[in-house]
Structures are given as C-alpha cells and as structure tokens.
Amino acid sequence: MKVLSSILWALTTMLLAGAHSLPYPEHTCVIPASKDGSDDSPAIRKAFDTCGRNGKVVFQKDTTYSIQSVLQLHNLKNVQVDMFGTLEYSTDVRYWILHGSYYYFQNISIAMEFSGENIVIDGHGSGTINGQGQVWYDLALGVGGLYGRPIPFCLRNVKNAVAKNFSILQSGKWNFVMVESQNVLVDNIYLSSTSDDFQANPGNLGNTDGFDTINSDNITIQNSWANVGDDCVSFKPGSTNMHVKNLTCYNSAGIAIGSLGQYEGVRDVVENITAEDVSLYGSRNGAYIKTYVGKRTYWPPQGGGGGNGYVRNVVFKNFHIENITASPVLIQQCTHWAGYNVPACADTPPTGFFSNISWSNFTGYMNEKVGTKAISWTCSPLATCEGFSFKDINVKSANGTDGTYSCTNVVGYNPTCETK
Numbered sequence: 001m002k003v004l005s006s007i008l009w010a011l012t013t014m015l016l017a018g019a020h021s022l023p024y025p026e027h028t029c030v031i032p033a034s035k036d037g038s039d040d041s042p043a044i045r046k047a048f049d050t051c052g053r054n055g056k057v058v059f060q061k062d063t064t065y066s067i068q069s070v071l072q073l074h075n076l077k078n079v080q081v082d083m084f085g086t087l088e089y090s091t092d093v094r095y096w097i098l099h100g101s102y103y104y105f106q107n108i109s110i111a112m113e114f115s116g117e118n119i120v121i122d123g124h125g126s127g128t129i130n131g132q133g134q135v136w137y138d139l140a141l142g143v144g145g146l147y148g149r150p151i152p153f154c155l156r157n158v159k160n161a162v163a164k165n166f167s168i169l170q171s172g173k174w175n176f177v178m179v180e181s182q183n184v185l186v187d188n189i190y191l192s193s194t195s196d197d198f199q200a201n202p203g204n205l206g207n208t209d210g211f212d213t214i215n216s217d218n219i220t221i222q223n224s225w226a227n228v229g230d231d232c233v234s235f236k237p238g239s240t241n242m243h244v245k246n247l248t249c250y251n252s253a254g255i256a257i258g259s260l261g262q263y264e265g266v267r268d269v270v271e272n273i274t275a276e277d278v279s280l281y282g283s284r285n286g287a288y289i290k291t292y293v294g295k296r297t298y299w300p301p302q303g304g305g306g307g308n309g310y311v312r313n314v315v316f317k318n319f320h321i322e323n324i325t326a327s328p329v330l331i332q333q334c335t336h337w338a339g340y341n342v343p344a345c346a347d348t349p350p351t352g353f354f355s356n357i358s359w360s361n362f363t364g365y366m367n368e369k370v371g372t373k374a375i376s377w378t379c380s381p382l383a384t385c386e387g388f389s390f391k392d393i394n395v396k397s398a399n400g401t402d403g404t405y406s407c408t409n410v411v412g413y414n415p416t417c418e419t420k
C-alpha cells in the first residue's frame with residue numbers, strides 16, 4: 001500500500017510538474033570537453049542519448065566545446081540542460097552548407113536543434129553559443145538568403161520549454177529560432193552579432209534576426225537584449241499568441257510581423273501578438289508588418305510572393321525609439337530581396353487581410369538624415385487594412401519637429417492619417 005501510494009505520488013508530481021519545475025532527474029550527464037580541438041559534438045549527442053529523458057545534461061563552466069558537426073537533439077522529455085559553458089561552432093562553411101538540418105521555410109539550415117517536451121535550457125548567466133559568424137557575413141555579403149547559413153540555436157517541435165539566461169554571439173544567420181513549437185518562455189537572453197565590415201557594408205549583416213517564430217503558438221520573449229543587424233524579433237508565418245515584453249534592441253530592423261505572402265498560393269496567418277516595453281536604438285524600422293509582392297517573382301528564399309493570408313489582433317505599445325532611419329509605425333507591402341527586374345509594387349500589388357492592429361505610446365526621435373515619417377501605413381489597393389489605430393505617437397524628427405503621417409488605403413483614414 002505504501003509502495004503504491006508513493007508510486008502514485010511520484011506520478012502525480014510528474015504530471016503536475018510543468019516545464020518550470022522538473023521532477024528530480026533520474027540521471028545526470030556532465031559533458032566532457034576534448035580540449036584538443038577535436039569535435040565535441042559526439043560527446044554532446046551521447047549525453048543527450050543517456051540523460052535526455054528524465055535527466056539532466058551539464059555543459060561545464062569555464063569550458064569551451066567545439067561544435068564541428070550538426071546536433072539534432074530529439075525526443076527529449078523532462079530534461080534540464082545546464083549550459084554553464086561555451087559552445088563554439090567551427091567555421092567550415094562547406095561542412096555546414098552540406099549538413100545543416102533543413103526546414104522548408106526559406107530553406108533554412110539549422111546547426112543545433114532541440115525537440116521534445118518539458119525542456120529547460122538554463123545558461124545561468126554564463127552559457128554562451130558562439131556562431132563565429134564573420135565568415136558567413138563575409139560570404140553572404142548582400143545575399144542574406146545564401147543557402148546553408150547555420151542557425152546556432154533552434155527549438156523545433158518543442159512543447160513546454162524554458163530557455164533562459166544565456167548568450168548567442170556572432171550568429172551565422174538568424175540567432176534564436178522557434179519552429180513548430182508551443183508554450184515556450186524565453187527569458188533573459190543576450191544576443192550580439194556585429195560584423196567588422198558593418199560601417200562600410202551594412203548589407204553584410206543581413207538576415208541576422210534576433211528571435212524568429214514560425215508555425216508556433218504561445219511564446220513569451222522577455223527581459224532580453226539584442227544587437228543584431230536585422231529584425232530584432234520577427235513573427236513569421238503561423239505565429240499565434242505571442243508576447244514580447246521588456247526587450248532592448250540595438251542596430252536592428254525593429255519588431256516585425258512577416259515577411260508574409262512569400263510562397264505562392266499559401267495562406268499565412270499571424271494572430272494575437274503583443275509587443276510592449278521595447279526600446280530600439282539605431283533601428284531601421286519600429287513596429288512593422290511586411291508582406292511580399294502579389295505576383296511571384298523568382299523563388300524563395302530571396303524571391304517569391306503571390307501568397308495571401310491575414311494578420312489580426314496585434315498590439316504594439318510602450319516603445320522608446322532613438323535614431324530610427326525609417327518609420328516607427330509601419331506597414332510595408334511589396335518587400336522583395338530578389339534583386340533585379342522586380343516589377344514595381346503598383347504592378348503587382350499584394351492581397352491580404354489586416355485587422356485590429358494598434359500602435360500606442362511611442363516616444364523618441366528619428367535619424368537626422370532620413371527619418372521624417374512617424375507613421376507610414378501603405379496598404380496595397382488589393383489588401384484590406386481595417387481596425388487600425390494609433391495613439392500617443394511622439395517620435396520626433398531629430399530637430400524636434402513632429403514627424404509626418406502618411407496613410408494609403410487604410411479604412412477610416414485620409415492620406416494624412418486623419419480619421420474620416
């Protein structure tokens with residue numbers, strides 16, 4: 001009877017334990033590092049095979065692990081990953097281009113992915129993933145979608161996870177990516193990707209997004225900091241019930257929804273997004289939605305277009321913005337990265353449905369050279385933009401004058417964004 005009740009108690013504890021409090025691990029694997037420059041990935045794989053279910057995996061403090069081969073850490077369950085040490089990727093571009101884990105959206109290539117349920121990855125403030133990205137920035141130059149650029153950290157097909165308190169440096173491509181995942185808390189993450197050629201060639205850092213979500217639900221990203229060359233957060237197709245809170249971004253492209261409509265005939269959905277308490281310094285855009293052209297031109301990942309879909313129930317609030325070059329409040333239709341001979345947006349307007357989207361309490365100032373439009377809502381004549389609202393948008397020109405407002409094809413607004 002006593003045995004039975006203690007089994008029941010153990011079962012109940014396990015059922016009640018969410019991702020935040022795992023039951024005591026049955027086994028712990030401390031990963032050895034070779035320290036002779038050889039690949040530590042086999043030892044990492046072995047640790048996850050042994051301790052990846054009801055266990056604990058430890059990357060030791062003050063230790064650098066060399067990652068020279070792709071990591072697919074699958075079928076995890078009830079696992080705590082204590083990432084005290086540093087994971088450093090090799091710069092063998094040929095290897096990574098040929099071997100990254102493939103995901104269809106924009107043909108992305110993933111260097112390390114975790115999947116399973118009830119996973120806690122805790123860097124305890126010291127854990128670091130170093131993508132050694134300069135080699136990729138130099139290789140990609142203006143071609144952000146260059147095939148095979150490795151994504152250093154991905155939660156893929158994960159249910160119930162916490163990822164906290166670690167850094168990702170010099171990411172080869174997008175930094176922190178979540179695909180087909182749900183119920184994830186991302187807390188206190190530090191991202192920094194800078195190119196030594198950035199001043200001379202800003203395009204060089206293209207496609208180094210901070211946080212990306214694709215086909216995922218219920219994710220919170222909070223208390224984090226990023227210096228990345230592209231979108232600080234990008235809610236890509238299939239992102240629902242997302243929450244960003246207390247995020248600081250330097251040199252980014254802002255907080256994005258999209259790009260949507262890149263795949264011909266595909267219906268992209270983004271719904272229930274809140275981004276609040278965000279500070280953007282030296283950003284390209286503020287809080288924005290971007291869609292591809294209405295008629296496919298070339299192919300993804302660089303080209304594309306001709307998709308459709310909707311974005312609804314979005315709140316952008318409490319943004320502080322300094323030195324932004326484009327508009328803080330922005331709808332950008334007809335995004336395209338295919339280069340030459342792309343038809344004018346007016347010739348291939350996109351479709352889509354955008355509703356119930358609000359921007360409020362934006363403060364700060366724009367870049368002295370470029371920024372003048374505080375609000376730029378340019379909707380395609382074939383799209384529906386309705387239920388848009390803005391309140392307390394106080395992002396000034398650098399000389400202190402008010403920014404201008406521009407609205408095109410937005411239900412209820414005239415061209416200078418007065419309600420009609």
Ligand SMILES: *[C@@H]1O[C@H](CO)[C@@H](O)[C@H](O)[C@H]1NC(C)=O
Nearest residue numbers: 104106107147263299300301
């Ligand atoms: C990239 O994806 C497209 C489909 O969108 C596919 O046709 C193409 O072959 C893929 N490219 C590579 C290099 O896998």
Ligand SMILES: *[C@@H]1O[C@H](CO)[C@@H](O)[C@H](O)[C@H]1NC(C)=O
Nearest residue numbers: 123124125126164165187188
């Ligand atoms: C991050 O780790 C440091 C060092 O262990 C700790 O002091 C801090 O409380 C942690 N922060 C979070 C959000 O867990």
Ligand SMILES: *[C@@H]1O[C@H](CO)[C@@H](O)[C@H](O)[C@H]1NC(C)=O
Nearest residue numbers: 161182183184185218219220
């Ligand atoms: C959303 O995810 C959080 C974990 O971040 C979890 O606590 C919460 O229960 C989830 N909400 C739903 C509706 O599943």
Ligand SMILES: *[C@@H]1O[C@H](CO)[C@@H](O)[C@H](O)[C@H]1NC(C)=O
Nearest residue numbers: 188222223224225246247248
């Ligand atoms: C916001 O996040 C930063 C880390 O980027 C943290 O230091 C700060 O305490 C957080 N603020 C609040 C109000 O939680």
Ligand SMILES: *[C@@H]1O[C@H](CO)[C@@H](O)[C@H](O)[C@H]1NC(C)=O
Nearest residue numbers: 217239240241270271272313
């Ligand atoms: C969006 O939020 C509404 C209101 O909370 C909810 O009814 C709806 O199911 C959510 N949509 C999705 C796709 O979860």
Ligand SMILES: *[C@@H]1O[C@H](CO)[C@@H](O)[C@H](O)[C@H]1NC(C)=O
Nearest residue numbers: 272273312313314315356357
């Ligand atoms: C508009 O979006 C907000 C925030 O998601 C939500 O609370 C509200 O219910 C939505 N309104 C409608 C009419 O759907």
Ligand SMILES: *[C@@H]1O[C@H](CO)[C@@H](O)[C@H](O)[C@H]1NC(C)=O
Nearest residue numbers: 277278317318319320361363
């Ligand atoms: C407006 O946003 C700022 C952060 O940028 C915040 O400190 C302030 O409390 C917000 N004001 C209101 C009325 O919410």
Ligand SMILES: *[C@@H]1O[C@H](CO)[C@@H](O)[C@H](O)[C@H]1NC(C)=O
Nearest residue numbers: 282322323324325366367368
């Ligand atoms: C704004 O950014 C530009 C680079 O785009 C820089 O030269 C300038 O010093 C910045 N101004 C302020 C006030 O930060």
Ligand SMILES: *[C@@H]1O[C@H](CO)[C@@H](O)[C@H](O)[C@H]1NC(C)=O
Nearest residue numbers: 368369371372397398399401
């Ligand atoms: C302030 O800056 C804006 C944008 O650069 C410019 O259009 C405007 O003429 C300037 N106003 C004054 C008074 O200098």
